Amino acid sequence: MNETVVDCRDRSTREINREIRGLIAGGCLQIRVTEPEARHNLGVALLHPASVHFEGSVGYYCAGMSDQAHVEVSGSAGWGLAECMLGGSVVVRGSAGSGAAASIRGGTVVVHGDVGARAGCAMKGGTLIVGGNSGYMTGFMGQKGTIIVCGDAGAALGDSMYETEIYVGGSICELGNDAVIAEPTAQELADLHAALTQHGFHAGRHWKKVLSGRKLWNFDRTEALWREAL
Amino acid sequence: MCGIAGYLDRSGSGEAPVGSVLLRMLTALGDRGPDSAGVALFGEPSQSLVLRIKLGEVGDLASRAELVVARLGGEGIGAVQAERSGPYLRVALPPNTPLPAVTSAIESLTPPGSDAVELISAGRCLEIVKQVGSPADLESAYRISETCGTHGIGHTRLSTESRVDLSHSQPFWAHGVPDLAVVHNGHVTNYHRLRRIYEQRGIRFYTENDSEIIGIYLGLRLARGENLEEAMRASLTDLDGSFCYLAAMPGVLAFAKDPYCLKPLVVAETQGWVAVATEEVALRQALGHHFRASEPPGRTLRVWETTMPLLAAA
Secondary structure: OOOEEEEOOOOOHHHHHHHHHHHHHOOOOEEEEEOOOOOOOOOOOOOOOOEEEEEOOOOOOOOOOOOOOEEEEOOOEOOOOOOOOOOOEEEEOOOEOOOOOOOOOOOEEEEOOOEOOOOOOOOEEEEEEEOOOEOOOOOOOOOEEEEEEOOOEOOOEOOOOOOOEEEEOOOEOOEOOOEEEEOOOHHHHHHHHHHHHHOOOOOOOOOEEEEEOOOOOOOOOOOHHHHHHO | OOEEEEEEEOOOOOOEOHHHHHHHHHHHOHHHOEOEEEEEEEOOOOOOEEEEEEOOOOOOHHHHHHHHHHHHHHOOOOOOEEEEEOOEEEEEEOOOOOHHHHHHHHHOOOOOOOOOOEEEEEEOOEEEEEEEOOHHHHHHHHOHHHOOEOEEEEEEEOOOOOOOOOOOOOOEEOOOOOOOEEEEEEEEOOHHHHHHHHHHOOOOOOOOOOOHHHHHHHHHHHHOOOOHHHHHHHHHHHOOEEEEEEEEEOOEEEEEEOOOOOOOOEEEEOOOEEEEEOOHHHHHHHHOOOOOEEOOOOOEEEEEEOOOOOHHHO
């Protein structure tokens, strides 16, 4: 398949994104972006099934609001990786900053290294796979979707979640408010292993599943705090 | 939102292009802080105690410079060298000159306020230059890219709660502590409480910028006998709010990051150097591609030292 190269040097972010989108609209399905130099907002709102490979690191919000595209980053990514993504996939070979896969509705985000704080916060679907460790408050207020952390999870894991499910292969520093640990079923483990194997991760760990305890879902006037206040 | 950057040449030879690396990093971080820019540059220990004094923002600065030198002389503090550059007077004094006497002589010249004569930095290794404007403006005014040294820290400021002028710009020298400088990105939310406590103990503040309190906090703990790492570790608990800050002393560069990861910071290390910046784009534009960079987790601090011991001399 023909590959087209987009060079970021001496060009504005808007020019780079316009060229990427123009190439995809013209039928180009394989794009290699060189010298991204960790600049922000690259490859946002890509709405067609093309493959875009960033050679190097990207800054904030890379692949945000995208759908159907496959984005690969050979370096690391800044804050808000794939934020609000609807579908498609994003693979980062290095690490990602805070807010990776925040508010995604679908698709898969894979980070081979570590992710920063609030990874997968307010997810409404999709899957986030982290090869390394995840930071503070991973999964905060997650509504749906799955987060898989192969390494260790930071403090306040799964705080105030709705129905996001988190699987952790390493240690858990501390559970967040209303997060509870459950034993994964055989089917869930099989799905987990399939997802990890597909992305080249070793799946042989003792996995812990973290989900909402559902105590924060509804107002409870019998709770001690409210008994005093009301 | 502000941008902070730090660079340390591990060899400590004093010949690293610290000024030009910091300038490139600050230029990349210019969008995070268009209000002001500044650097704290560290070199090998000078034979003098070097002061950088803000003469004022407006008015007859040449006369004020003469007044400063005369006042120091009147207090028996003879300047080895005095040189004016824009709003700054750079004064070299004998190395053992007592800093409190210098400070009180300078502060007696004008009433406290936005256009007061103010000691911006003091030390044998440290010099701070900062001003309102962009990193490019800082470069054209002071040619910081031509400065070599051991390490340095820099800042681009977006003002949120205090005024935009030279004094409120960063880096901040930890007033009264030679050769200690700090840059901060974030908001110290217990600033007013801490400030009230410190002011009751007689400590003077020179600005209304919450970032100023970090240098004062560290300086007080160092005075109690703690080392920089111990002082910074305590700050992770004692400071509330969002912060990533860098602190620098002779031969030492360090950062601390708040427990909630509310502010970004990216770190890169090679055998030859250490670089820290708010965004990776600064590291890439200043230092290229041939290294890995990563964001440390919250409640983290790191302290790096040059291999050449400088502390004893400072």
